[in-house]
Amino acid sequence: MPDEKTPKKGFxxxxxxxxxxxxxxxxxxxxxxxxxxxFGLGWLLDKVLKTRPLFTILLLLLGxxxxxxxxxxxxxAEGDKDCSxxx
Numbered sequence: 001m002p003d004e005k006t007p008k009k010g011f012x013x014x015x016x017x018x019x020x021x022x023x024x025x026x027x028x029x030x031x032x033x034x035x036x037x038x039f040g041l042g043w044l045l046d047k048v049l050k051t052r053p054l055f056t057i058l059l060l061l062l063g064x065x066x067x068x069x070x071x072x073x074x075x076x077a078e079g080d081k082d083c084s085x086x087x
Contacts, residue, residue: 020078031067038063
């Protein structure tokens with residue numbers, strides 16, 4: 001049975017990577033998923049409302065913008081964390 005005072009080992013401990021590297025590795029997935037979600041919802045709305053490319057294009061662009069905003073926020077948060085830990 002592990003000692004209660006011993007910290008749990010996580011993924012980063014076993015593979016020798018930092019927690020921030022693991023968090024930043026998901027940045028690309030944020031961009032891809034938000035783009036696909038925007039495209040899928042737009043395609044679905046166009047199919048239901050019979051407005052062929054209108055909502056597909058609009059929601060695809062919205063998904064791309066949302067993805068870049070999420071990427072910016074994630075990178076900025078990690079950068080702020082690194083700057084505060086150096087002080």
